[in-house]
Amino acid sequence: xxxxxxxxxxxxxxxxxxxxxxxxxxxxxxxxxxxxxxxxxxxxxxxxxxxxxxxxxxxxxxxxxxxxxxxxxxxxxxxxxxxxxxxxxxxxxxxxxxxxxxxxxxxxxxxxxxxxxxxxxxxxxxxxxxxxxxxxxx
Numbered sequence: 001x002x003x004x005x006x007x008x009x010x011x012x013x014x015x016x017x018x019x020x021x022x023x024x025x026x027x028x029x030x031x032x033x034x035x036x037x038x039x040x041x042x043x044x045x046x047x048x049x050x051x052x053x054x055x056x057x058x059x060x061x062x063x064x065x066x067x068x069x070x071x072x073x074x075x076x077x078x079x080x081x082x083x084x085x086x087x088x089x090x091x092x093x094x095x096x097x098x099x100x101x102x103x104x105x106x107x108x109x110x111x112x113x114x115x116x117x118x119x120x121x122x123x124x125x126x127x128x129x130x131x132x133x134x135x136x137x138x
Contacts, residue, residue, distance in 0.1 A: 013038035013056075014124030015048065019116035027106045028062075028071070028114060030121050041123070048105040048123050055126045056099050060107055063090020063118030070111040076104055090118045096126070 014037045017030030029046035041048045050056060062071050063085055072082040073095050085091045099105070107121055 011052075011125070011127060013040055013050065013052065013054075014122075015041035016122045017041055017043065017120065019114060019119040022113055022115050023109060024113050025109050027074075027108050028119070028121070030119075038125075046106050049101075050099045050103055050105075050125070051101055052125070053100050054098070056097050056105075056123055057094065057126055058097065058105065058121070058123040059092060059094040060121045061090055061092040061119065062107070062109075062114050064112050064115050065118070066115075067112045069109065069114055071114070072108050072110060074104075074106055074108050075099070079108075082110070085112075 014035060016034040017036075018032045018034065019028065020031035023029070027046040029043065030041075031043050033041060033043050038051060040050055058073065060073070062069050062083075069085040070082065071085070072079045074080060075097060080097070081093065081095050083091060083093045097105070105123065
């Protein structure tokens with residue numbers, strides 16, 4: 001269930017989700033969805049599915065208070081990036097990916113326990129074109 005903004009024009013796509021429980025292995029399912037503009041993130045499966053072609057930015061922070069954690073970002077089941085998070089800490093990473101409708105993006109926990117208090121997953125479509133120009137403030 002989305003708690004904030006969930007519907008938007010097709011060009012606007014983005015999500016922020018956090019773990020709602022500790023998880024030990026497999027695709028991390030971020031059950032607490034803060035934002036899901038464009039409805040691309042599935043809180044039942046843990047996967048993001050783009051509805052349009054584009055360049056997408058993903059960031060994530062994983063951590064554990066009791067052990068080291070190893071996780072990988074996957075696209076269509078293929079490992080794109082693997083990161084190790086040290087004992088009693090957390091770490092963040094990011095990826096910029098060209099995606100198409102039908103692709104699936106998720107974070108797979110390979111080792112350790114991801115704690116809900118330390119773990120989140122974010123993604124958005126990087127819009128192209130020129131940025132709006134705003135009047136200069138005096």
